[in-house]
Amino acid sequence: xxxxxxxxxxxxxxxxxxxxxxxxxxxxxxxxxxxxxxxxxxxxxxxxxxxxxxxxxxxxxxxxxxxxxxxxxxxxxxxxxxxxxxxxxxxxxxxxxxxxxxxxxxxxxxxxxxxxxxxxxxxxxxxxxxxxxxxxxxxxxxxxxxxxxxxxxxxxxxxxxxxxxxxxxxxxxxxxxxxxxxxxxxxxxxxxxxxxxxxxxxxxxxxxxxxxxxxxxxxxxxxxxxxxxxxxxxxxxxxxxxxxxxxxxxxxxxxxxxxxxxxx
Amino acid sequence: xxxxxxxxxxxxxxxxxxxxxxxxxxxxxxxxxxxxxxxxxxxxxxxxxxxxxxxxxxxxxxxxxxxxxxxxxxxxxxxxxxxxxxxxxxxxxxxxxxxxxxxxxxxxxxxxxxxxxxxxxxxxxxxxxxxxxxxxxxxxxxxxxxxxxxxxxxxxxxxxxxxxxxxxxxxxxxxxxxxxxxxxxxxxxxxxxxxxxxxxxxxxxxxxxxxxxxxxxxxxxxxxxxxxxxxxxxxxxxxxxxxxxxxxxxxxxxxxxxxxxxxx
Numbered sequence: 100x101x102x103x104x105x106x107x108x109x110x111x112x113x114x115x116x117x118x119x120x121x122x123x124x125x126x127x128x129x130x131x132x133x134x135x136x137x138x139x140x141x142x143x144x145x146x147x148x149x150x151x152x153x154x155x156x157x158x159x160x161x162x163x164x165x166x167x168x169x170x171x172x173x174x175x176x177x178x179x180x181x182x183x184x185x186x187x188x189x190x191x192x193x194x195x196x197x198x199x200x201x202x203x204x205x206x207x208x209x210x211x212x213x214x215x216x217x218x219x220x221x222x223x224x225x226x227x228x229x230x231x232x233x234x235x236x237x238x239x240x241x242x243x244x245x246x247x248x249x250x251x252x253x254x255x256x257x258x259x260x261x262x263x264x265x266x267x268x269x270x271x272x273x274x275x276x277x278x279x280x281x282x283x284x285x286x287x288x289x290x291x292x293x294x295x296x297x298x299x300x301x302x303x304x305x306x307x308x309x310x311x312x313x314x315x316x317x318x319x320x321x322x323x324x325x326x327x328x329x330x331x332x333x334x335x336x337x338x339x340x341x342x343x344x345x346x347x348x349x350x351x352x353x354x355x356x357x358x359x360x361x362x363x
Numbered sequence: 364x365x366x367x368x369x370x371x372x373x374x375x376x377x378x379x380x381x382x383x384x385x386x387x388x389x390x391x392x393x394x395x396x397x398x399x400x401x402x403x404x405x406x407x408x409x410x411x412x413x414x415x416x417x418x419x420x421x422x423x424x425x426x427x428x429x430x431x432x433x434x435x436x437x438x439x440x441x442x443x444x445x446x447x448x449x450x451x452x453x454x455x456x457x458x459x460x461x462x463x464x465x466x467x468x469x470x471x472x473x474x475x476x477x478x479x480x481x482x483x484x485x486x487x488x489x490x491x492x493x494x495x496x497x498x499x500x501x502x503x504x505x506x507x508x509x510x511x512x513x514x515x516x517x518x519x520x521x522x523x524x525x526x527x528x529x530x531x532x533x534x535x536x537x538x539x540x541x542x543x544x545x546x547x548x549x550x551x552x553x554x555x556x557x558x559x560x561x562x563x564x565x566x567x568x569x570x571x572x573x574x575x576x577x578x579x580x581x582x583x584x585x586x587x588x589x590x591x592x593x594x595x596x597x598x599x600x601x602x603x604x605x606x607x608x609x610x611x612x613x614x615x616x617x618x619x620x621x622x623x624x625x626x627x
Contacts, residue, residue, distance in 0.1 A: 109545040110511070131513040133549055164549040202545050226542040234507045238378065240399035264538050269499040272377050272475055276433055281400045 101150065102157045102358055104180065104350025105137055105171065107164030110201025110230055110314070112136040113347040114144040116155065120355055124148055125344050133164030141170070157358035159350040163202065173357060178205055178218045180349030185310050186213030187352055188345060189334050194306035197296070197325075197333075198346065199315035201229035204296050206303045213349075219303045224263050225295050229314050231264050232321075235271070235288055239281070243318075249282050250289035250320025259287050261294035286320065293324030300329055310334040316342035368425035370624055371413065373406050373445065374454070374616035375431035378474025378502060379587070382409035383617040384417050384424070387625065392417035393614050395587075402433045406443055430454040430620040432476065449620040452491045456482035457626075458619025459583050462609045467579040470569060470598070470606070471615065472586040474502035477569060479576050486622070492575050497536040498568045502588060504537040508544055508561050512554055519558045520591035526559035528552075533564070540564050559593060566597035573602060582606045585615035 106113045113127045126143035130136045137160070145152060152170060160171035161180045168174070181198040191211035198205045203226060207218040221228075236243040257274060260266040271288045275281075296315075311333050315321045326332050336342060367387055374381040376398060383393040394413040398405045406429075414421060429438045429445035430453075438448040459469035460482065468481050477498060481490040494501070509519040530552065532543040540561075547557050565588070582604065588594055589612035599606045609615060 107549070109548075129513065130511075130548075132551075132554060134551060163545060167549065167551045202542065223539050223542060226538050227545075230507065230511070230541070234503060237506075238397075238399070238503070240397055240401075263497075263536070265499050265536055266496060268503070269475060269496065272432075275400055275402065276436070278436070284400065 100355065100358060101155050102351055102354035103141065103144070103155045104347045104352070104354055105140060105158060105160045105168055106177065106180065106347035106350060107133045107137055107160065107162040107168060108200055108202070109163055110233075111343065112140040112162070112164070113344050114140040115344055115347040115351045116144050116148065116150070117348070117351040117355060120352070123348070123351070125341070125347070127343060130164065133167035134169065136164070137168040137170070157354040159354040159357065161346055161350040172354070175350060175353050177346050178207055179215055180346045180353065181205065181312060182207050182209035182215050182349065183213040183352050184345035184347070184349030185209075185312055186211070187348060188337055188340055189308070189310050192308045193310050193334070195309045197300055197309070197311045198313045199229060199296060199311060199321070200313040202227050204228060204299055206300045208303065208306060217303060219299055221299050225299065227264060228292050228295060231268065232292070232315070232318065235268065238272070239285065246285060247289070247318035247320040249285045251323055253280070253283045253286050256283040256287045256290065259291040261291040267291040289318075289320035290324050293321050294328055297325055297328040300325070305329060305331050307331070308334050312342045312345035314343050369419065369423055370621045371410060371424050371427045372617035372621035373410060373427060373429050373431070373437060373443070374614070374620065375402055375406050375429065375433040375437060376473055377432055377476065379613070380405040380409045380431070381614050381617045382413040383614050383621060384413050384419070385618070385621045390618065393611065393617070395613055398433070402436045403440070403443065406437050410443065426624065428620040428624050430616050447624055449623050451616060452478060452480045452488055453623060454616045454619035455585060456480050456488050456619065457486040457622040458615035458617070459585060459609060460486035461618055461622050462611070462615065463581065463583050465581045466583040468576070468582045469615065470573065470582065470584045472501060472565070472569060472584065472588040475500050477501055477572065479573055481576050481579055490576050492572055494568075494572055498572070500537055501565050501568060502586065504541065505561065505565060505588060508541065511544065512548075512557065514558070516587070517590070520562065520593050522555045523559040523562045523591075523593035524596070526553070526555040528556045530556050530560045531563065532560050562591060562593045563597050566594055566601055570598060570601040578602060578604065580604070583609050585609050585612045587613045
């Protein structure tokens with residue numbers, strides 16, 4: 100049985116094609132307009148197989164652009180997909196999932212089956228933290244992948260406003276004028292963003308095991324500061340699993356379940 | 364006192380560094396580079412590239428004048444040893460008057476800071492207003508949104524002119540505006556309409572600032588966003604008077620810095 104999950108996020112679109120709940124092929128593309136991104140994501144994944152779109156039995160779309168996927172059989176909230184995907188990858192001990200994406204952050208409590216019991220969505224002032232990391236890297240003329248490692252280095256750094264993303268960025272730029280070393284500016288910004296996310300996590304509370312998914316899970320600086328502010332360690336990344344794909348995988352698992360139910 | 368001598372102006376901004384080389388009233392060449400987090404290196408690159416374009420050597424410069432938010436980092440500091448420091452709004456007023464003799468108000472929309480300056484026929488400043496903190500980074504916001512839509516800044520501005528459906532986004536802060544843009548994308552709105560809404564948001568924010576200053580004719584716009592015809596159109600209609608873009612609007616500050624030096 101071949102199913103697929105497609106996650107149209109604000110910054111990137113991901114597709115996971117799942118074969119008998121075991122093997123998968125994945126793809127991710129930059130989100131442009133949601134409809135075209137849905138096609139480019141699924142086509143990129145199909146290109147790694149000998150399959151055509153018609154060969155996929157069931158497709159579930161999720162993410163903020165889920166309503167714009169013309170070939171999806173069903174749409175499901177990304178909160179449900181995050182939990183389902185995280186439990187599938189990290190195992191049944193997962194109880195709290197932080198999904199930190201390009202535009203929004205969600206913290207989710209779930210059961211051993213990946214069923215959501217409670218969740219919180221970020222408030223408006225904390226929108227776009229993921230994208231803001233990219234904007235910040237552009238301003239610094241650095242690769243986004245370099246930034247997170249720089250953020251691990253200095254022990255001492257100035258504190259920035261951790262309420263509003265615009266304030267934090269503006270204050271970070273002002274630090275350069277005060278001749279604060281570059282790596283300290285980078286760590287200050289990461290710390291502020293991690294602090295902002297931790298407020299959300301604390302409001303719902305952390306039940307172990309705790310895991311971080313989404314694009315920000317790939318930023319060692321953010322992960323380090325989140326762990327240190329929350330005083331909790333998260334489950335280590337799985338080799339060969341890109342945490343950005345977790346939500347799309349969750350959608351594929353739902354597709355699998357729906358198709359089984361329909362065909363039994 | 365410096366008439367006839369060749370001077371360089373460096374405008375070291377939050378996002379971009381602009382260099383211009385002038386001989387008296389004549390602009391010999393100019394160049395723009397991203398500032399990044401290494402301000403001195405960016406200033407050197409901008410200056411060297413401009414020297415190459417003009418085809419003169421560093422030794423032929425009678426002096427270097429610095430302006431922009433990071434001016435103190437190159438003023439009297441090796442290796443650039445800028446010989447003079449000019450306040451941004453003073454430079455903007457002189458530069459705008461130099462580029463348009465009839466102008467009396469300049470709206471300078473920078474990457475991180477937006478200011479409106481009113482001046483007399485000599486370019487002497489009469490009144491200045493800076494944006495409040497929530498409107499920091501309008502230029503950065505514009506660049507990030509163009510990237511999100513997969514367009515160049517130029518393409519986004521041109522597309523905005525083709526908008527047929529008038530939609531609006533919040534006029535408060537760039538964080539919520541960004542999240543509204545994502546919502547519009549996910550609702551499958553037309554790209555032209557979204558591009559137009561983004562430019563309208565920026566314009567409304569700028570026009571709101573202008574209400575604090577009696578807008579004296581003629582009103583001109585500086586900063587790279589001035590090159591957007593859609594922005595100029597919205598600004599004219601919101602302020603209910605003609606507003607025009609300056610030629611080479613990014614270089615107003617750098618030019619003005621040099622002009623003040625010729626005036627002694």
